[in-house]
Amino acid sequence: MRPENYQAVNHPPSHEYELNFGPNHPGIEGNYALKVKLQGDIVIEARADGGYLHRGFEKLMENRLWIQNIALVPRICVPDPVPMEVCYSLAVEDLDDIKVPERAQWLRVLQLELSRIAAHLFTFGGHAATTGMYTPMYWGVTDRDLILDLFEELTGGRVYSIYNLPGGVRQDMPEGFLQRVTQTMDYIDGRLKDYDNLFFTNQIFIRRSKGVGVINQQQALEWGVTGPNLRACGLAFDVRRDDSYLIYDQLDFDIPTEDAGDAWARTLVRRMELVESIRIVRQVVQALPDIKGPVRTPIPNPLAWRVKAGDSYTRVESSKGELAYYIVSNGEEKPYRVHIRGPSSMHAVQVLEKLSVGCRLEDVAQTMFSLDACPPEVDR
Amino acid sequence: MAKETKETKETGSRKLLRSKTSIAEILDVAIQFEKTAHEFYTNLIPNVSKNLRYLVEELAQEEQEHFRLFSELRANPEIEKQLSTMVPTPPSNTRFSLAIHAKDLGESPDDQTILQYAMAREHAAMEQYGSLAEEVEAGPLRELFTYLSLEEAEHRAELEKLYYEIVHSGGV
């Protein structure tokens, strides 16, 4: 017996079929999924499924005090939470004309760069896993843990540091912290050649990733590609340098670029950025002891704090690309509207949908990871 | 009227105290002293305005309490053994009389006057017993006088606190 409203499904020709890629796939984090249409093992169409976590961060933020959002924003991007805090704080500081003490700015940069290193270690491990190499993943995650140790010591929390507040950072760093930062940097510096041997100069990786998911400069600009993904197309744009914030203009660092625009180039840019970030961290470690003063400009009682009316578009360079907060304040104790311009929604939806077409099925996960998209941030 | 009764009786007590020389007799005088005071305050109660009566009532009650305490002491078998001990007559002093003439309570005394009177009385009694204790030789008699003196001192201190609480309220 069939229901009255039964309609026969029009099945596609037998060599075309649809596949739900994710959400429970090692190459895909979080609830994100791709619906791919395949012809044989070649993708002919891909539709991104944001996962509908229904966390509704942007809406939630409208219902919380300005300060409460500090505990909320890091959750938007689990692998790289620090830029979320810093960017939100910078935007609120911009709205309310709060001047951040210099020492706090240096501490923020220290934390941002450590977070970038941690995020890149995580990503290259993940990328390796999508090509079937699991050892780099273990290595990446293990070494990232050392940076989490530093975060724990500095901020009291390993992943969600919740260390930045509008006005500065919540506490000064503990005694001897910089020494341990140097130790960890020395260690990771030493590990780089091991990573190279195992992964970055590994023929398996090179052959798997070269020519996969190519973005040319034109496409990159049209699609809103930012961060390492953009720099892998040969465009040396970096918010830290081109729209400098905090004290980045006082630091010496290069912006590595590649020209190929493929999965290989993107991962290679991240590998080179590891070195640059370590350089920045070392500069901060050297400079910080001479920068005295408070670490926070006091804000009014947070239970009755109204941020001046206005709007602010504030951006930072996260490990995944340009991250920006657009905040509108009505002069109330809560934001009127918050919009987050996250890099991952561009990369994981409009870019990935296009790049996947023509890929072989086994390269879909790799393409995704080479774009370094963070699913929780796709569905904000 | 009440005042006169008190004066004659207490002047009498002083004489008694100086002439008596056994512990039993000294205790009797002390008991008498408290009893007179109790009667004095009891007689005063109806003569003060009702709002101050609590004060006089309390004073009467405390004297009654002392009377009871000293009477019990008198009946204590430990003391009884010593009761007949004869001691040299302590030399006379005038401190008790000071207490007796300390303050004229007047027609309608207020709370402050009553307290001042009561304090002066306790103070004099305390000094009297104290000096008696100094003047006799060490032994049960001295211990007794010291004890009596301390009792009166304690009572005086209590009154003083009450006085300060009532009078020196601090003015907001």
Add this chain to the structure above:
Amino acid sequence: MSSPKTIGNKAPVLDYKSAGSLLNPLKNLQFLGRKAITEPLQPRLASLNYRGFHLNDWEACVGCASCQKICDNAAITMVEIPGLKNDPVKGIRNHRPAIDYGRCCWCALCVDICPSASLSLSREYVHTCDQEHIDSYFILPDPNGMHKKHFGQGWQKTEHSDLLSLTRSAMAELEPANRDTNFNEIVHGFTPEQAVVEASRCIQCGMCHDSCPTHMHAPEYIRAIWNGDVEEAVRQIYRTNPFAHVCGRVCTRRCETACSVGIRGEPIAIRWLKRYAMDQVSHDRIKQIVKEDGKPKASGHKVAIIGAGPAGLTAAFDLIRSGHKVDVFEALPHAGGMTRYGIPDYRLPFDTLQQDIDVITSLGVKIHYNCRIGTDKTMAQLQKKYDAVVLAIGLSKGRQTRIPNSEHRHVYRAVDLLQKISSGEEFELPQSAVVIGGGNVAMDIARSLARLQKQQFGEVKITVTALEQQQHFMADPDEIKEALEEGIIIRDSCGPQGCEIDKSGKLIGLKTWKVVSIFDEEHRFSPRYDETEETIHAGDSVIEAIGQFADTTLLGEQLTEKLEWNRGRIKIDPNGRTSEPWLWSAGDCVSGPDVVHAVADGHRVAASIQQQLTIKTNKS
């Protein structure tokens, strides 16, 4: 500082772009020989400022619920703990935060805002249980930690992380040079900007409301001021206090003692905020706001109130709004009681007090001035004519020290002199004076005389002596500070022993002994003196400001005898009713000297009378 540009290595030269040898990964075979990394099952010790499970010092915690308010996950619930201390006057509530670890995100904002600094996080972070014990995720943090094993303090409040603003918004006042020859009001009050900043410091814990004798809606009016809605603030103020201008200036402000922000910092200036709201709204608008409830239906009952002070007039305010006819009998030519005749103009300008009184009389309260009960009318007459009588006669008589020579005609009572000054009566201004007492009345008389001396003689010769040490004076610390600024000498720990008189009979000073200790072990007043340290404070007058008492002679012998008394004061039930069913008593004469207490008393007797009259109406 060396330029950081010179530091940092260039990227190591490695040819990533080279195809890379197939054998490269084999180099990592070296790791085969290394010892494996093993992690023990035992939890690793967390960092020194780790944000682990909560700790709460129950002794320090006051139950203000700020942690609950700032918690962005609604993980904190305030739980009432019946056995704990609950002392609204001190600002302590028997509530403690309970944490739901199903919701907590360990952001530690609760720690950073905690006004008492009782809350902190520990270094403990492992908890697990089976389904049956799922409740164990809901805990009441104490100093011992979640599993009664103290892992040490983790995240704690530091001066950097403290989120409260502990210092008051500045407010302008007259400099000593501009105030020492006049009675102009010293405090200017907040400007709108200052008031909003000050109001923003409030954490809305409501300790002020609980501690206030009349339970003013301080959190509400502070919030209204913060929102820029001063009319709403006035509306909130008038819910409980018709002496709003007065209490905005001279309140003893228990609210500020109880204020949670005051535990570690300066309490919110609740009094000045109240004053700000009242000053911002025009007098006519205030009258409109008060009348917003509409006119009540006349009840046909009549109430007499003796004394037009804060207690009497508050009762009148309530009773007239309940529809009763109210007659107030005032012995003096002006209303206000002690606030009119005891508090100098520089603290409470007469006009401001008059505004409060005008609001009350505009409702229809009739005040009969210069009508002294006991002489002009008797209590018996009132009893006959009125359905209820309220005795709100205050503490009008000054206590005397009765030290030797204190009967001298140049020994005065402070309240008598203050009354003379405020009613503009002529009196012999002393060239130099010694004041006995360390309370606000002592400061009032000292500072008033100082102004007059400065006007007339060009110099101030006033010494204030008191039994207490200066830091324990009953007077408001501001009063002491300002008195010193105005050239008044303060000699603390001085017990008055007698007035000194020279051979011609002229008063030349006050003799004091040094006070060694002032309280006994039970903290009862029991000063001990050092007789060897004797001081003569020179002065041609001595002013006693040691305390006041009520003059109850108006009651008459018969009523005095009929009434029940409690240690010298008329005995009243919790509603202010005396042992006589037609007579209530309120204010300083039964509750001791305090304006806001008097206001609270006024409300209490009014409610009791209202209840009584309703019963009467229903019966008839």
